[in-house]
Amino acid sequence: MTSTSPVASYAPPKQTLGSALRSFTRRPQMGALIGATAVYTFFAIFGGAKFLSPAGTSSWLNIFADLVIVALPVSLIMIAGELDLSVGAVIAGSSMTLALASGTFGLPIWVGMILALAFGSLVGFANGWITTRTGLPSFIVTLAMMFSIMGLTLGVTSMLAGTTNIAIVPDETTKALFGTFISGQFSTTIVWALVFIAVIAWIQSVSPWGNWIYAIGGDAISARAQGIQVARVKTWLFIWSGFAASFVGVTQTITYNGAGVSKGQSFVFNAIIAVVIGGVLLTGGYGSVFGVVLGAITFSVVSQGIYYTGWDANWASLIIGVLVLAAVLTNNMFRRLAISAGTKMKGPKS
Numbered sequence: 001m002t003s004t005s006p007v008a009s010y011a012p013p014k015q016t017l018g019s020a021l022r023s024f025t026r027r028p029q030m031g032a033l034i035g036a037t038a039v040y041t042f043f044a045i046f047g048g049a050k051f052l053s054p055a056g057t058s059s060w061l062n063i064f065a066d067l068v069i070v071a072l073p074v075s076l077i078m079i080a081g082e083l084d085l086s087v088g089a090v091i092a093g094s095s096m097t098l099a100l101a102s103g104t105f106g107l108p109i110w111v112g113m114i115l116a117l118a119f120g121s122l123v124g125f126a127n128g129w130i131t132t133r134t135g136l137p138s139f140i141v142t143l144a145m146m147f148s149i150m151g152l153t154l155g156v157t158s159m160l161a162g163t164t165n166i167a168i169v170p171d172e173t174t175k176a177l178f179g180t181f182i183s184g185q186f187s188t189t190i191v192w193a194l195v196f197i198a199v200i201a202w203i204q205s206v207s208p209w210g211n212w213i214y215a216i217g218g219d220a221i222s223a224r225a226q227g228i229q230v231a232r233v234k235t236w237l238f239i240w241s242g243f244a245a246s247f248v249g250v251t252q253t254i255t256y257n258g259a260g261v262s263k264g265q266s267f268v269f270n271a272i273i274a275v276v277i278g279g280v281l282l283t284g285g286y287g288s289v290f291g292v293v294l295g296a297i298t299f300s301v302v303s304q305g306i307y308y309t310g311w312d313a314n315w316a317s318l319i320i321g322v323l324v325l326a327a328v329l330t331n332n333m334f335r336r337l338a339i340s341a342g343t344k345m346k347g348p349k350s
Helices: 017-025 028-050 054-079 087-105 109-132 138-161 172-178 189-205 210-219 220-225 230-254 267-277 289-311 317-342
Strands: 166-167 259-262
Touching: 028 054, 028 289, 028 317, 054 087, 054 166, 054 189, 054 210, 054 230, 054 267, 054 289, 087 109, 087 138, 087 166, 087 230, 087 259, 087 267, 109 138, 109 172, 109 230, 172 230, 189 210, 189 230, 210 220, 210 230, 220 230, 230 259, 267 289, 267 317, 289 317
Parallel strands: none
Antiparallel strands: 166 259
């Protein structure tokens, strides 16, 4: 009589509509989807036709474009278990780098752009190198870098230009590609944001880097034991974050024909807020690109939608604060559901 192995005879259950829906509700972006839908519906009702108009839509889409470009690389860093607080200072520093190079010293604007992007990438490399080499918390490293870059930007700009605000005059092609408004309302940065979303989605979902990032955020020691070059991956994540922040600095400088040393500071916490609302856990190892996009949409809709309701704009901060707390609670809930579902779906042991 031939015995049948439990493993060999086990067949996974067929995927039904109900099980597919349950599986979808346990994804990291589910809480973000509920939040974004609720917030947009709320302001569509109380903001009325003005909020739904092209002008109203462009007001939050333009903010979303800059925010999501910064937030997506920050989300990868957070999924890997680290944090980057220097993005706001990098935006200001790269913006002033372009303005000094092409405004004060008259270099071709493409040279100024390359220098600005190189500046952001170099700051990112420094963040990653110091964090991985010293073992210091990235919170401390990037916080120190933030203040260092702020002081460096202010000091160098004042010394070389004698002012903290510098104007530039970009050529027509550069203006059209990086700093104009389609139909006079929609920033071209929206198009670049779509490019960034596609690239980050590919990194996270298709390339091996995605698995490495999640593995590092889940357990860096185990990831290193499996042959993943943890320090190298983390350093590259910080470089991407610095590059993305400097790209936003470049587009803002071209869009508004100038730069100031105080620009970009709001992005420090706005990016983290968008990432947290989007379903990324501060403890690492959990999150998705789609969720972060929804988180950025939610933040942008709240920050602009309040103006179309006729209410005091200060209420926006209260709404965002409640959203952050709700996001953390729902993210933990959906994560527990995902873990429990994964345990139940395992086949019988041999």
